[in-house]
Amino acid sequence: MPRTIDWVDGRIVMVDQTALPQVRLVIVDTVDGLVDAIRRLVVRGAPALGVAGALGVVLAHRTLDGPGRDAAIARIAAARPTAVNLAVGVRRAAASDDPLAAALTVRDEDIASCHAIGDRGAALLAELCGPGPLRLHTHCNAGALACVEWGTALGVVRSLHEAGRVAYVVADETRPLLQGARITAVELAEMGVEHRVVVDGAGPSVIARGLVDAVVVGADRVAANGDTANKIGTYPLALAAARAGIPFLVACPESTVDPATSSGASIEIEERDEAEVLTAAMPEATRAWNPAFDVTPADLVTAVVTERRVWRPGP
CATH class of the missing domain: 3.40.50.10470 (Translation initiation factor eif-2b; domain 2)
Incomplete structure (x- = not known):
């Protein structure tokens, strides 16, 4: 099984949770595409949503400027209100001078924390x-x-x-x-x-x-x-x-x-x-x-x- 969500060649690659048990990968390269994937449960689960939120900030920085970027980041954070990790991931990447490095840190921390939790x-x-x-x-x-x-x-x-x-x-x-x-x-x-x-x-x-x-x-x-x-x-x-x-x-x-x-x-x-x-x-x-x-x-x-x-x- 591939990683549930990852950053590959400047895009978000995720396992489509709506297609399981068939394993199908989805590539997301826009904020609109990511918000849709979150709402449709293409990506789901609190930790995965945290990574999605952080990587979404990276997409916003690469594709949008000014007020449009801020509005897009806010839409990502609000896409699913109950799962706190989504907003946490967004905040961590948005507060960083290097959103990609921050997002990859969120990803790597999730991997390590899951092993420790287990x-x-x-x-x-x-x-x-x-x-x-x-x-x-x-x-x-x-x-x-x-x-x-x-x-x-x-x-x-x-x-x-x-x-x-x-x-x-x-x-x-x-x-x-x-x-x-x-x-x-x-x-x-x-x-x-x-x-x-x-x-x-x-x-x-x-x-x-x-x-x-x-x-x-x-x-x-x-x-x-x-x-x-x-x-x-x-x-x-x-x-x-x-x-x-x-x-x-x-x-x-x-x-x-x-x-x-x-x-x-x-x-x-x-x-x-x-x-x-x-x-x-x-x-x-x-x-x-x-x-x-x-x-x-x-x-x-x-x-x-x-x-x-x-x-x-x-x-």
């Missing part, structure tokens, strides 16, 4: 769950395809798998766009990890039946109090994990922790097009709500694992 999360699960092969549950996709490579939540799985300590992984389909079925399943199969895909509504029941030892998910934003925003459907897993008495881990880079957001109540939840939910079989008068994320309160989070620390925000 190793730290694997060690924590060994401490919490014991040394035996673990039965893990994840939601959406927080793997190499959500980052540059390796991954956050699936980075933990990768580190455990390399140590021979994964029995199997349960992956939720993650409706309505099926990031779990289309993307996480691809990564698990490529790793050679035994896995089962379940519909989102089955996830809490699988946990309640005692079929899972721990839940490991990513995050798009972590508030200062430890509340976490992740793909819609994460909150029910946290409730089920708390009821079952098993660990619920959030794995993300330190840049996803946003001290400027006091709690989950302050996190803007992206509302996506209802067409992603509605089908031709539904009555014409039917409307839909399509929130892209939900918020898990800090008291349901066993630990937030970053490249720098293990933070236990709960009681």
Whole structure:
């Protein structure tokens, strides 16, 4: 699998997340093209969006001048409001005298941080769950395809798998766009990890039946109090994990922790097009709500694992 996103010959090259499991590369050389790719989820996942934001600033500097450049950079940062890494990547590159060098640093830091997150999360699960092969549950996709490579939540799985300590992984389909079925399943199969895909509504029941030892998910934003925003459907897993008495881990880079957001109540939840939910079989008068994320309160989070620390925000 190629890197999810990279800078090659003066252009952004990314794996088209909408085409998976078919691997197709997309080349972006304009700000308009990048904003469209972000909104359509051609590139997705908090860490990958941070790199996209930083590289977008480079495109803006190379193709635009004056107020037009500033407006373009602002559009990149606002393309998806919940994922804090996008705006962080934009700010880092925009504040630099050498935006390309800053953007490549964001890329390289993501690679290093994902490996550190994987190793730290694997060690924590060994401490919490014991040394035996673990039965893990994840939601959406927080793997190499959500980052540059390796991954956050699936980075933990990768580190455990390399140590021979994964029995199997349960992956939720993650409706309505099926990031779990289309993307996480691809990564698990490529790793050679035994896995089962379940519909989102089955996830809490699988946990309640005692079929899972721990839940490991990513995050798009972590508030200062430890509340976490992740793909819609994460909150029910946290409730089920708390009821079952098993660990619920959030794995993300330190840049996803946003001290400027006091709690989950302050996190803007992206509302996506209802067409992603509605089908031709539904009555014409039917409307839909399509929130892209939900918020898990800090008291349901066993630990937030970053490249720098293990933070236990709960009681």
